[in-house]
Amino acid sequence: MKSHVWRPLFVVLAIVALVFAARKVLVPSDFGVGERGYMYGWHRPSNEQQWKDVKVKYRTAQHCKECHKDKYDEIKSSPHGNINCENCHGPGLGHPEDPKALDIDRSRELCTRCHLKLKYHGSGREKIRGIDPARHNPGLECVTCHWPHDPRKEGHNK
Numbered sequence: 001m002k003s004h005v006w007r008p009l010f011v012v013l014a015i016v017a018l019v020f021a022a023r024k025v026l027v028p029s030d031f032g033v034g035e036r037g038y039m040y041g042w043h044r045p046s047n048e049q050q051w052k053d054v055k056v057k058y059r060t061a062q063h064c065k066e067c068h069k070d071k072y073d074e075i076k077s078s079p080h081g082n083i084n085c086e087n088c089h090g091p092g093l094g095h096p097e098d099p100k101a102l103d104i105d106r107s108r109e110l111c112t113r114c115h116l117k118l119k120y121h122g123s124g125r126e127k128i129r130g131i132d133p134a135r136h137n138p139g140l141e142c143v144t145c146h147w148p149h150d151p152r153k154e155g156h157n158k
């Protein structure tokens, strides 16, 4: 056969050899020691400590309740009852030492994240009552009129 057939074949073989060589060097020796396959094969035992060292930034509403019980009780009995505090105020890790206070975001975007009317047929997102921000009191913060910890009530900053 002519060389123009062989040459690309050699190139392909060289690439395959290179991939195997790179794999030997780059993949840690304890990767996939459990078994072959997808269930436990993609596991590296030395990675377990790395995961234990990861600091979880979110503390859940139960944690906030220890110091902000009034807010907790109010929101739990409201239509916003199953939204976690940190969904709106950001992660609580370190607070109240550092940071001393968490974010208070009064932007319309905080609310339109959930209340922009979207037609996701069959999903829970579609069931959240939506507004058209271009027509629903544009230019004003939502919390002027709706109290975020109980949106059935009026805002406190009217």
Ligand code: HEC
Residues within 6 Å of the ligand: 059, 060, 061, 063, 064, 065, 066, 067, 068, 085, 086, 089, 091, 092, 093, 095, 096, 100, 101, 102, 103, 104
């Ligand atoms: C150990 C008690 C404690 C816990 C737990 C705690 N906080 Fe606080 N929080 C405070 C204190 C004290 C302040 C006031 C700090 C300051 O303004 O100097 C504060 C301030 C805040 C503020 C700002 C209030 C303002 O008027 O500016 C927000 C928002 C807040 N906390 C939300 C949260 C959320 C959400 C959680 C749960 C992730 C949480 N806190 C957990 C004690 C706590």
Ligand code: HEC
Residues within 6 Å of the ligand: 061, 064, 065, 068, 071, 072, 073, 075, 080, 083, 084, 085, 086, 087, 088, 089, 104, 105, 106, 143, 144, 148, 149, 155, 156, 157
């Ligand atoms: C839907 C978003 C949202 C959720 C959920 C939420 N907040 Fe707030 N929070 C706000 C907004 C917006 C303000 C500012 C309201 C204003 O002053 O107009 C605020 C104000 C606050 C303040 C300071 C004002 C005050 O009244 O003292 C604290 C403290 C606070 N929130 C804690 C919490 C805690 C604790 C939870 C959970 C139990 C929580 N928030 C859940 C949006 C939220």
Ligand code: HEC
Residues within 6 Å of the ligand: 079, 080, 083, 087, 088, 110, 111, 112, 113, 114, 115, 127, 128, 129, 130, 142, 143, 146, 147, 148, 151, 152
């Ligand atoms: C994480 C999603 C989420 C965010 C963020 C959120 N909401 Fe809601 N809101 C809901 C859900 C879920 C309900 C209950 C279902 C419904 O009424 O459509 C609700 C209900 C409401 C209602 C109807 C209350 C009633 O009369 O029953 C108002 C008004 C409202 N929210 C205003 C706000 C405002 C203002 C903000 C921003 C400060 C906000 N929401 C942020 C999910 C959210």
Ligand code: HEC
Residues within 6 Å of the ligand: 108, 111, 112, 115, 129, 130, 131, 133, 136, 137, 140, 141, 142, 143, 144, 145, 146
């Ligand atoms: C000037 C006051 C005012 C402002 C600002 C305002 N709203 Fe409203 N909103 C109302 C009133 C009044 C109603 C009830 C009558 C109606 O449906 O228009 C309402 C109704 C709603 C409802 C329920 C709709 C339904 O179908 O039952 C939602 C959700 C809502 N607002 C979210 C928001 C969000 C999100 C913002 C900010 C982007 C916002 N509102 C800004 C006064 C306000």
